[in-house]
Amino acid sequence: MLDVRARHRFADFELDASFATSGGITVLFGASGSGKSTIANLVAGLLRPQEGRVVLGGRVLCDRQNNIWVPPHRRRIGYVFQDARLLPHLTVRKNLTYGRWFSKAPNDPKEFAHVVDLVGLNSLLERRPAHLSGGEKQRVAIGRALLCEPELIIADEPLAALDQARKAEILPYFERLRDAIDTPMLYVSHSSSEVSRLASTVVALSEGRVLQQGHPASVFGNPAVLPMGPRGAGSVLEVVVSKQHSDGLTELSAGGQRLFVPHTPQAVGARVSVRIAAHDVILARKLPEEISALNILPGLVTQIHMGEGPGAMVAIESPAGRFLARVTQRSVHRLDLVPGAKCFAIIKSVAIAPRDIH
Amino acid sequence: MQNLLSPMEWQAVLLSIKVAFWATLTMTPLALLTAYALVRWEFPGKSILNGLAHLPLILPPVVTGYMLLLLFGTQGLVGGWLQDIGIVLAFRWTGAALAAGVMAFPLMVRALRLSLEAIDIRLEQAAATLGASPVWIFVTVTLPLMIPGVLTGTILAFAKALGEFGATITFAANIPGQTQTIPSAIYALLQVPGQEAVAARLVVISVCLALTALFLSEALARRARKRLEGI
Numbered sequence: 001m002l003d004v005r006a007r008h009r010f011a012d013f014e015l016d017a018s019f020a021t022s023g024g025i026t027v028l029f030g031a032s033g034s035g036k037s038t039i040a041n042l043v044a045g046l047l048r049p050q051e052g053r054v055v056l057g058g059r060v061l062c063d064r065q066n067n068i069w070v071p072p073h074r075r076r077i078g079y080v081f082q083d084a085r086l087l088p089h090l091t092v093r094k095n096l097t098y099g100r101w102f103s104k105a106p107n108d109p110k111e112f113a114h115v116v117d118l119v120g121l122n123s124l125l126e127r128r129p130a131h132l133s134g135g136e137k138q139r140v141a142i143g144r145a146l147l148c149e150p151e152l153i154i155a156d157e158p159l160a161a162l163d164q165a166r167k168a169e170i171l172p173y174f175e176r177l178r179d180a181i182d183t184p185m186l187y188v189s190h191s192s193s194e195v196s197r198l199a200s201t202v203v204a205l206s207e208g209r210v211l212q213q214g215h216p217a218s219v220f221g222n223p224a225v226l227p228m229g230p231r232g233a234g235s236v237l238e239v240v241v242s243k244q245h246s247d248g249l250t251e252l253s254a255g256g257q258r259l260f261v262p263h264t265p266q267a268v269g270a271r272v273s274v275r276i277a278a279h280d281v282i283l284a285r286k287l288p289e290e291i292s293a294l295n296i297l298p299g300l301v302t303q304i305h306m307g308e309g310p311g312a313m314v315a316i317e318s319p320a321g322r323f324l325a326r327v328t329q330r331s332v333h334r335l336d337l338v339p340g341a342k343c344f345a346i347i348k349s350v351a352i353a354p355r356d357i358h
Numbered sequence: 359m360q361n362l363l364s365p366m367e368w369q370a371v372l373l374s375i376k377v378a379f380w381a382t383l384t385m386t387p388l389a390l391l392t393a394y395a396l397v398r399w400e401f402p403g404k405s406i407l408n409g410l411a412h413l414p415l416i417l418p419p420v421v422t423g424y425m426l427l428l429l430f431g432t433q434g435l436v437g438g439w440l441q442d443i444g445i446v447l448a449f450r451w452t453g454a455a456l457a458a459g460v461m462a463f464p465l466m467v468r469a470l471r472l473s474l475e476a477i478d479i480r481l482e483q484a485a486a487t488l489g490a491s492p493v494w495i496f497v498t499v500t501l502p503l504m505i506p507g508v509l510t511g512t513i514l515a516f517a518k519a520l521g522e523f524g525a526t527i528t529f530a531a532n533i534p535g536q537t538q539t540i541p542s543a544i545y546a547l548l549q550v551p552g553q554e555a556v557a558a559r560l561v562v563i564s565v566c567l568a569l570t571a572l573f574l575s576e577a578l579a580r581r582a583r584k585r586l587e588g589i
Contacts, residue, residue: 046483072486085484089502089586098498102489148488 001184002026002152006042006052015039015049015208023184024200025174029192029219035208036188040156043186044079045072057151073102078145078183080155084137086129092140093125099148112147118180119143119173135166142173146181153177153185159194174198192220196236196275197358216273217321222303233278233313235323241270249294249349254320260294261352272357278313280351281325284344285335295347301337316345367556369535370543371563377451377526377539378519381459382466382512389463389511393470414525415464423528426457430529447529454530454537458519461526466515473507474500503586506579513575517568540564 005018015035028036041047043054045061048069054062056077061070078099086095096116100107116122119139129137138158145153155174159167171194178185178198189195195202195216202219204211212219220235239259243251250266252259252274259274266272288296299318306312312332314325325345327337337343363371392411396404414422430437431448440447447453477500485495501508523541530537532546540560547557 044487046486071491072483073489073491075487076489077487079484079487081480081484083480085478085480087481087485087499098485098490099488102491102494144488 001057002043002186003053003055004039004043006039006049006054008038008042008047008049008051013208017205017208017210018052019203019210019213021184021186021201021203023182025178025185025187025198026201026203027195027199027216028186028188028203028205029190029195029199030205031190033207034205036190036205037156038208039205040079040154040186040188043152044077044154045070045075059151076103076149076151078148078150078153080138080141080145080153080158082157082160084129084134084141086132086137086140086144088129090128091125092121092127092129092132095129095140096121096125096143096147099144103148115143115146118146118176133166134162135169138162138166138170139173142177146177146183150183153183154188155185156188157190158187159189159191171197192234193275193355196220196273220324222315233324233326234275235278235321237274237276237321237323239272239274239320241266241268241272243268255318257297257318257320258295259297259320259347260349261357262350262354264354264357266357274352275356276323276347276352277356278324278326280347281316281323282346283314283316283325283327283331283335283337284346285342287344288346291346292348293346294349297345297347299343299345301339301341301343303339304332304337306332316343318345363559364556366534366538367543367560370538370540370560373451373454373535373537374520374539374541374564375567377455377458378516380452380455381462381519382516384455385459385463385466385515386508386512389466389470389515390508393467393474396467397471397474411467412464414461419461419522419524420528422460423457423525426453426460426525426529430456449531449533449537451530451537454526454539455519457525457529458522458539459515461522462515462518465518466511469507469511469514470504473504473510476507477503505582506586509575509579509582513571513578517571520567520571521564540567 001022003020006015008015013033015038017035017039028039030036038047042049049062049064051064052062053060060068061075062068087098090098097112116125119142121139121143124132124136132140159170162170174187175198187198199216201213202216203213204219212222217236217238237254239252239254241250242253244263245251248263249260250262250264252261261274264272297318297320299316301314302317303315304312306329310328310330312327312329314327314332314337316323316325323345392407396408427448428434430440430453432438432441432446437447447456482495482499485499490498521541523545526539527542532538532542538546540563544557544560547553547560
């Protein structure tokens with residue numbers, strides 16, 4: 001679908017990245033300064049790479065070797081910027097239809113109504129951007145990008161400028177988009193919870209290079225991929241809600257293993273993903289007894305990545321899936337943890353917050 | 359009004375407005391292009407263009423008038439060629455408009471430049487991703503956002519053109535009814551003993567015209583800014 005290969009040197013930073021995606025939501029994931037936004041800009045045509053090639057759905061947008069360059073206004077890529085960038089002199093309605101005017105698409109009132117519904121802007125159409133909240137602005141930006149009938153939507157950290165409450169307001173719109181519209185999306189983010197909720201593919205970046213690309217579970221299960229540093233590390237388990245208990249716990253089933261988490265509203269039978277932060281996992285060599293933690297998963301150590309400080313990242317393969325545990329190097333030596341070693345992973349139920357479950 | 363002013367004064371007032379109006383109108387697109395080039399384009403000779411645009415502001419007006427005469431006089435480089443196609447500027451009201459326009463040009467460029475520099479280029483990028491070509495971006499984003507600056511610039515230029523004296527009298531002379539604007543009429547009146555009262559009337563009129571233009575521009579620019587900020 002989208003095929004990017006680019007090299008670009010700035011004064012203090014060099015991007016050298018290549019990846020290919022196949023529809024759905026691809027999340028470019030990495031710390032600030034890892035080159036995510038640079039990639040977004042060169043896909044959109046706002047930056048001309050010194051070397052490289054960008055192909056979207058078979059259409060060559062940029063090829064430095066063969067001197068091909070499609071300017072941004074002919075790329076048909078809807079861009080949702082971090083700061084919305086609505087045109088201040090136009091009403092919400094005119095902002096929304098701005099792109100349609102140039103795409104020469106027939107003015108389809110049904111399509112307009114559909115998108116306005118999707119982003120919930122019915123009551124705000126005649127307002128000007130100065131009178132919108134941050135969340136409302138971002139919804140206009142999403143609607144505006146959709147209405148120019150793009151072949152790809154780029155969203156560059158669309159939630160980063162919003163507070164927690166507004167983030168929770170906007171994220172569902174992207175989920176709806178993913179489910180309701182089959183336009184592929186390139187979503188730039190440094191938040192692993194956004195990744196686990198949205199991504200069908202993750203491209204993990206660090207210092208201008210692609211570390212790994214793949215399914216979120218496999219990317220986050222790799223102890224060497226820590227674009228956000230060890231504190232932000234975590235893994236994602238794909239599970240099924242199996243029972244709602246009367247004491248306020250929800251029971252999940254993951255590959256035959258039971259997992260207890262604080263109550264989550266999803267119905268029994270629903271497939272959800274649970275994000276488990278690496279520093280919330282305790283490792284033991286023997287099955288612990290009389291312990292308060294409710295979740296004990298048996299597993300095998302597959303990989304150990306020693307950090308530069310006292311910490312180590314241990315990847316565990318269990319029937320429930322792959323996940324990461326962050327422990328000290330001292331513990332690694334004391335427990336004699338080596339690839340292939342049997343162990344038990346202990347996860348406190350209360351360490352899993354409702355926002356980790358989607 | 360008619361009996362308040364003599365026909366000669368009345369002519370001077372109307373001519374001044376006509377000259378300033380056409381000077382402003384014809385110089386606006388040129389100033390817009392110059393400001394755009396100075397802010398947005400990189401090209402060799404940019405500092406020379408910047409210097410040329412500011413020249414009328416720093417040269418003695420008489421020198422500017424003389425240079426216009428050399429260029430646009432009937433014997434001049436451009437003037438001779440213009441005469442062949444039937445356009446004569448020197449010693450005509452059109453020449454007065456040219457002189458006033460050239461003198462007002464730097465002021466207008468400066469105002470437009472400021473407003474152009476204040477525009478967030480990222481908005482133009484957003485318009486580009488929505489399918490707007492560079493020309494459409496200019497028409498639908500850049501220009502509307504520049505409106506307060508355009509208003510300030512044109513009114514400033516109009517006021518300057520209204521009061522221009524040195525270059526106008528050098529290039530277009532001081533012919534009553536043809537090239538005699540308010541300032542040259544005041545100058546002529548002050549040369550004759552006993553005409554101070556008449557001159558004073560023209561002085562009051564010119565102060566009123568300039569102030570009206572200034573207040574108008576302030577009010578319009580304020581309204582445009584409010585519209586942009588959506589208040």
